[in-house]
Amino acid sequence: MAQAQKQSHYPNQTAHEAIEQRTLSVIVDNEPGVLARVIGLFSGRGYNIDSLTVTETEHEKHISRITIVTIGTPMVIEQIKHQLERLVPVHRVEDLTLNGEPLERELALIKVQGKGEKRIESLRLAEIYHAKVIDASVEHFVFEMTGRAREIEQFLTMMGELGLVEVARTGIAAMARGKADV
């Protein structure tokens, strides 16, 4: 590796900063290809996407809101914001993490198979985590759970021991606290 770097005329990486997680709200014109532009930017420039959700939020103006959870050094995060703002159909980019922890929620559908004791235990835990049963048979439950990603992870870990067979998650929807809008 060291040898390989010495034979390259590209500068070595010199900055080693701490990596942070940020939640960005990207307000875009809902036109064909806009999501591909955003995703292509992330893959093309080597940025990370931990979570991504998108839906049209203002129908009459054809405006969509993309919520992206990403990680990177502060310099990379700055770049991500500016690169997103460069995309022509992007109205603006808000870093929701800037003023404290934003409100973040995710919805998960969780299918658990099992009989007897394990089945009862899974139902009991579901109540504690406010997960709703939306489908059931004598051998399975499908839970619907809304919460922070962390809580869903915790619930999934426990269900792992009780017959978890399938998970579908929406990714994070997020909003800053307080009365101001983006």
Place this chain on the structure above:
Amino acid sequence: MAQKMTGAEMVLKALADQGVEHVFGYPGGAVLPIYDELFQQDKVEHILVRQEGGAVHAAEGYARSTGKVGVVLVTSGPGATNAVTGLTDALMDSIPVVCITGQVPTHLIGNDAFQECDTVGITRPCTKHNWLIKDVNDVARIMHEAFYVARSGRPGPVVVDIPKDIQFATGNYVGPANIQHKTYRPKMKPEQTAVREAVEMLAAAKKPIFYTGGGVINSGPKASKLLRELARLTGFPVTSTLMGLGAFPASERQWLGMLGMHGTYEANMAMHDCDVMFCVGARFDDRITGRLDAFSPNSKKIHIDIDPSSINKNVHVDLPIIGDVAYVLEDMLRVWKSKAPQVDKPALKAWWKEIDGWRARKSLKYKQSGDVIMPQYAVERLYELTKDRDPYITTEVGQHQMWAAQYFHFEEPNRWMTSGGLGTMGYGLPAAIGAQKAHPNSLVIDIAGDASILMNIQECSTALQYRLPVKVFILNNQYMGMVRQWQQLLHGNRLSHSYTEALPDFVKLAEAYGWKGMICHKAGELDDAILEMIDTPEPVIFDCRVAALANCFPMIPSGKAHNDMILGDEVEGEDIGGVIGEGGKVLV
């Protein structure tokens, strides 16, 4: 108010309304309706290239030499994919280009139809923006938006993909005055607090430097004028990137030459040792900075850029100023004049003394002796013999490009067209054709290499057809010189596939295309031959046979800082690999 017409008519009407006079293109099935309209009008002249890649480079040369938007018209599928390299090139160098591509009819999109490709998908990452038109009533709006996006803010290429059925369909045309873009509003004018702070920082500097780039050229001739004024007012030294050559006159005493990997010793040393760096429309590219953690370690940095994403991308700057170079410089000049700050004259005198010491090192020195033409000598003679004719110079990519940047000197902006960011071999000939079309009575020279020129040699045919008397000056060393140089420096001189075994006879090749062909082997005959080339009214290929193994110096080697350059006279003869092996492995 709205006029009824077909999509194809709208394309031509929009071009005319946007003031377009020249379009570079190549016809094909999916653009035939537009070509049919071209045939029936005389406002827009079409230049038929020989490959679509050539069309984009020609449009780039046209745009860069005029400040106008370059326009390209190509067909679907291979027409669009051939354009991709040129589009990427224009994106990297911020050249405004509108590329119109034909597409298969709407109902066939996604069917793997003949000559279908996902043009907007393929060109998404290599354009500033692109559009696929699905409704004929959108044609006029999107055409006008395309020109607006291409030329506004940081300029760049855009693609408008128009299916054939849309070209035939009839709809409403609207003029450019009625179009306002929904989201795209680049910030042109700077924050005044930042402007004032910049003036204070410059005024307090003891070792200042102006580091200017292609942004000055893109901002327009006014930006170059203002840069000169501010430089003269302050008396500070000026260096420039490859893309910015010509913004500041090379004949001025304040000019230090180009900086970066193959920049002059004085420019790079001054960058390294300065205390205030004033970056004007440049982007701290890796060929400029060298080793990042040793890049100008003791300076405060001011950075003017129209693109916020250029700020703090590679190098942390102390004072970013977002805005168009001309607006920012205008404001700075006004503040400077009204405050009339006292600069630290003794410090500046000492700084210039230091710079003159570096200058005295004569980093561009080379030895020309005997018959064999040194490539540096060839460019130097070409410069001396053409400088009074205000020539337009394009280049291909490689050693010859760096020699041209080092030994050809520019007094005015828009005279220098080169592929900087992408480094596209084959750029120079089509770019020269574009520049010659824009300046029919000027001397346009493509300084080329023997390998690069073959990448778009077919465009010779275009030049002949339109009677464009471009001159192609090939520094022929029979190698891919820059590749060979790196192999020598970094890979034990194992010259893996960098020798061109079977080069064509360039004189016969020229004649085959209806050009004049010339060859020169001897230094003593060079001047007369160059003069003959210039005086030839037809296009000329000039095969200038140069020393085969010459290297391009000075050079900042891999992973090194600006103050750690290799100078040509430190490495005697051509045995650099050996010299460096013992020199503490400076290079490898």
